[in-house]
Amino acid sequence: MHTHSLKNWRHEHVFLGADHTRNERRTWLVVGLTASMMVVEIVGGTIFGSMALVADGWHMSTHAAALAIAALAYRFASKHAHDAQFTFGTGKLGELAAFASAMILAVVALLIGYESLIRLWQPVAIRFDQALVIAVIGLAVNLGSAWLLRDGHGGHHGDAHDQGHGGHHHHHHDHNLRGAYLHVLADALTSVLAIGALLAGRFYQWDWMDPAVGIVGALVIAHWSIGLMRASGAVLLDIVPDARLAGEIRRRLESGDDRLTDLHLWRLGPGHIGVIASVVSDAPQAPDTYKARLSGLHGLSHVTVEVHACRH
Known part of the structure; x- marks a missing residue:
């Protein structure tokens, strides 16, 4: 490439x-x-x-x-x-x-x-x-x-x-x-x-x-x-800046058989939040699909999603 x-x-x-x-x-x-x-x-x-x-x-x-x-x-x-x-x-x-x-x-x-x-x-x-x-x-x-x-x-x-x-x-x-x-x-x-x-x-x-x-x-x-x-x-100390925002991220990512197993949320700077999320699913989709679910959440400036297949 x-x-x-x-x-x-x-x-x-x-x-x-x-x-x-x-x-x-x-x-x-x-x-x-x-x-x-x-x-x-x-x-x-x-x-x-x-x-x-x-x-x-x-x-x-x-x-x-x-x-x-x-x-x-x-x-x-x-x-x-x-x-x-x-x-x-x-x-x-x-x-x-x-x-x-x-x-x-x-x-x-x-x-x-x-x-x-x-x-x-x-x-x-x-x-x-x-x-x-x-x-x-x-x-x-x-x-x-x-x-x-x-x-x-x-x-x-x-x-x-x-x-x-x-x-x-x-x-x-x-x-x-x-x-x-x-x-x-x-x-x-x-x-x-x-x-x-x-x-x-x-x-x-x-x-x-x-x-x-x-x-x-x-x-x-x-x-x-x-x-x-x-x-x-x-x-x-990277304390979670907003518990409500963390809850909303979890709600959006856990759809159908998708489950959130790990979530890191921290402040990168004024008005900027970083997110690292780990999702497991029976039918995993591309990371961009999960990132799209978080669109519209204000302040998310750096989003990383890793996806794993986990049958049943």
Whole structure:
């Protein structure tokens, strides 16, 4: 058989998200915004004695690092998308980046919580007016960053409805962008808490509120860290992304005397699912016949079916 005739039987293993390039561009922009505000908040919080402001600044620093990792993962995944060394493409690079950033967040949450507890026992003088100005600017930057990332995250809310139309669920999430969006929202929340604490200290002399809010901020960071770790880790471990989709595949393949003896379902990248199925039958048909039964199931990007004859 001539080599050129084999081209019709080959296919690419490029499983990047539909908005991969746009998401990378927006992520780099938010990295710049977040890193700039991070420096202002950490320096300002240190000068003016606000632990809540320092906590928010370090919180933003973790996001800047995590977002930078995410942006580099986008770049690397694009550059090596056609590299044959990656058996199923580079679609999982985002999950690896998301898991790494989640680990960083967990460590920083512990550090912020520890520092805030020390400040509770050993208070320092706070210059509230100056710290408030920085906190408000920080909140504005956080909200602007969330607005930049909103489109990529907005599509996730339709998953429950979409399950009835092909069974796709979490496999459309770009965990890089989802993590970035949630982290920016967490930043906005800690900024609001910091402003509240500074106002309470400014007008009611509740100086203890500032380190207390630092502890709350640490808990918020830890919460998002665990959530992102679980979501990205599930993909890295090839956990079945959608039980309903697996059930629908089984229902479609088991027709007549055909029986499904083995099914592997995993996520290759945002919006891309891989399937390997083993079918036994009294009257086996060509693999393409079984693949045709799965047509219309959204997100199946790499389908392999092996068929075996098994009388009675």
